[in-house]
Amino acid sequence: MDNSKFVVLLIAGFCVPSTSLQNAFFFISEAMTWDDAFLYCVSHYIDLAQILSLDNVTTMMATPTNGYTGEAWIGLYNDFSEWTWLNGQPLTYYNWRDSKQGKLNGNELCVAIGNRGLWEANTCSLLKYPICYDGLDYQIGPKKMSWNKSKAYCNSQNSTLAYVPNEAEDLRIHHLMPDESVGWIGLYQAEVWVWSKPGGNFSFQNWRIGQPDNRDVDSCVAAQVSDGTWFDEGCTEKQLPFFCSGDAANKNRKITVKMKVKSSADLEDPAVSAELVQQMQTAFAEQGLDVKLIWRTQPVKTQEQQQEKGNHKKRLRMYKHTHKLNL
Structure with a gap:
């Protein structure tokens, strides 16, 4: 016996959005790098989510x-705009070792001086001697440390990492440096946080305490779903779920699917159909889709009903053909 049923399955609310129609967020559970998440959102929605206010945090x-409370990408990332001194002064004098050194590079953020007085851009986590300046004299720190720790060390000595405004000051440092040694100065690439969608306002910030702290690599921002605070993470080093932004009116849909279900179980039994719906709903949830399924059985047509349907199609084709000839 062919125990089968034609079923009409109504799928409502693909990627159920927030309540805002103009700035709806959609959670995508598949873990991707920030770059891949950005491409996905641009292709399927509008962009990665922009969090521009506390209201946006609440909406997100x-x-x-589906119960996930960890980190998820949003559309914020860092850019590197220009060389800047710690005291805020612009770069007017420089003494790069070669022409390549002065070019902005997201992985070379901090500047050191060698014993010949030539400057080189290095990854900030490398260990070099801090060169401190108290407004009168330069001092070389007692041991090598990262640029950030060098900055903290100089501050603890009531000084700052060296500001080198001209050749004369450059030569003073050059004569202080031990042979073949290299020391950090207070020049670094200014880090600017921007949204992936142009025009996003960065006046609102929601960093977790101690963040951002991922200065030595290209950084993108993830939000902690449980409390909305932000972390910076390596854009290509980590794969996370993410939030897209889009128009809820275009994403909150009802889709009707007709299928023929074969089973040895009694498909007329409400308990059986409820179990099948639950299994399908779980499968959707595993794909990051929060949907509501409605199961409706459609009775199989008798032979006479199928014959009448065929005759109706023939009459419809004849009507269209006759109407076309009469035009």
């Missing part, structure tokens, strides 16, 4: 995530 936290 209210977006269904």
